[in-house]
């Protein structure tokens with residue numbers, strides 16, 4: 803049985819959750835399982851900054867500070883990414899959308915292709931655990947925004963601009979809450995169940 807069939811042909815999913823919730827880890831696992839690309843705007847933006855491209859130059863200051871980059875810039879890179887061949891079969895979004903205008907623009911982009919998002923998985927983890935995980939990650943990954951000041955700002959950005967998207971997807975009947983306070987393989991099992 804193919805994995806896509808096992809998951810009931812689910813192939814257009816996004817992961818919502820605060821910094822440190824494990825979105826990246828779970829998005830990578832799920833993308834592999836469903837044979838669709840993981841699309842992380844954070845990773846794309848970090849690559850653009852490292853390359854020194856025009857997009858990177860526009861994003862860097864906001865990223866270093868921990869605030870969101872503009873919707874306009876994010877939608878530019880997402881619009882382009884969704885045109886790539888590998889994204890035609892589906893995708894796992896990780897860290898996108900993060901604002902109401904981004905969520906609405908995504909719905910419109912997909913509607914243009916006669917498709918729609920199937921599930922929004924909200925990974926929930928306590929604030930205390932989040933900070934511990936990010937500080938641990940800071941020891942192994944050289945991310946400029948994994949310091950205490952930027953972390954606090956990223957949490958605030960999440961609570962004020964991204965968390966309200968859960969209600970947006972709940973109204974669409976697409977939201978599934980996932981308890982993320984467990985080892986990655988346990989959380990992956992909960993995600994698989996939510997996609998049944």
Ligand code: AMP
Nearest residue numbers: 843844864865869870871876897898900
């Ligand atoms: P992440 O790796 O998802 O935590 O993203 C790192 C940083 O990239 C964020 O703190 C934002 O500055 C920026 N970023 C990533 N994705 C988005 C998005 N969808 N909208 C706005 N800013 C974003």
